[in-house]
Amino acid sequence: MTAELAAGGESGPVAVLANPTAARGRHRALLPAVLDRLGAAGRPVRLLTAHTAAAALAACHQAVADGAGALLTVGGDGTVHLALQAVAGTPVGFGPVPAGTGNDFAERTGFPADPLAAVDVIAGALRAGRSTPVDLAxxxxxxxxxxxxxxxxxxxxxxxxxxxxxxLRWPRGPRRYDLAILVELARLRPRHYTLTLDGIRHDLAAVLVAVGNCASYGGGMRICPAADPTDGLLDVVVGGPMTRRHLMRIKPRVYQGSHVTDPLVRSYRARTVELSADGIIGYADGERVGPLPLTITAVPAAVRLLR
Known part of the structure; x- marks a missing residue:
């Protein structure tokens, strides 16, 4: 389903938030081409400058408050996450240019994996005054x-x-994550969760819990393979008590989404998910959210994508 951009959306400037460190700077040289292609869409383009996540978040909010007709990100899911805080629930069109290590939101909502191809899609939507509503959580x-x-x-x-x-302060780069996996595998134990789905309570022990608006995270891991960001629902995938060996055996299957057929994995679907457990910090779009308990609600058509 597509829709015309709301009043002001066709004339306001296009704000662009670029993360130069996304994908370890691999796509930094893309930015001039991105700006040129957007400029060819006939709209004024404004590059937002920010050197920290907090400054980027503030810049996105300020751009929307100042009347931006569209907000684009050049980066990965972390950059998208910041921009969504400003555009969610507004008529401002949003365009994610996938240029990060993980580009799950952009790719799962129909944008090309190639950054410049995605810019062309976004520029076409800007010229046509077209947007497509999708859900957020x-x-x-x-x-x-x-x-x-x-x-x-x-x-x-x-x-x-x-x-x-x-x-961890050492080592740097991806090896730090590898070390964290080894440490936490050695400490693996089921945690007690209270999961309330549309008012129905489930008390369970689990080692994996994910709540998906889209199917994947972490650069293509299809943890919630049936999740659809247009159905007004959240998919919840729970991996019950399992040994370290069993967890490592099913982890590679997450990329295909076939882990959900494992007898120790259960799937649910709900509009509202209340999630509680001791000592767990939630991460959304790869970004630290904070400790449980958390309530997650599917909000239909919460963002208008430029495609």
Missing amino acids: RITDAAGATRWYGAVLAAGFDAIVNERANR
């Missing part, structure tokens, strides 16, 4: 603060590994 924490995500919230082993990796 809204997180509410115990204090009532809200946050949006587009792809997947992790609240099990993968989240624990992320938290461990973020605390």
Whole structure:
């Protein structure tokens, strides 16, 4: 389903948030070509400058407040995550240019994997005044603060590994994540979760818990393979108590989504998911959200994609 951009969306400037460190700077040289192709769409283009995540978030909010007709990101899922906080629930069109290590939201919502091909799709939508609404997930924490995500919230082993990796000061780069996996595998144990799905409570033990608006996270891992960002629902995948060997055996299957056929893995679907466990920090779109309990709600047509 497509829709015309709301009033102001066809004339306001196009704001662009670029992350020069995305994919370890591999796509940094793309930015001039991105800006040139957007300029050819006949709209003024404004490059947002920010050197920290907090500054990027503030710049996105300010651009929307100043009347931007569209907001684009050049980066990965982390950059997308920042921009979604500003455009969610607004008529401002959004275009993710996939230029990061993980581009799950862009690719699972129909954008080409090639960054310049994605820019061409976005420029075409801008010229035509066209947008496509898709769902987002809204997180509410115990204090009532809200946050949006587009792809997947992790609240099990993968989240624990992320938290461990973020605390390590050595080694640098991807080896830090590898070390965190080894440390947490040695400490693997089922955690007790309370999972309330549309008001129905489930008490269970698990090592993997993911809540997906889209199918994948982590650069193509199809943890919630049936998730559809246009159905108004969240997919919840739970891996029950399992040994280290069993977990490592099913992990490669996540890339194809076939892990959900394992007898220790269960899948659910709901509009609202209340998730509680002691000592777990949730990560959404790969970004640290905060400790459980969290309530996640599917919000239909919460963002208007430029495609």
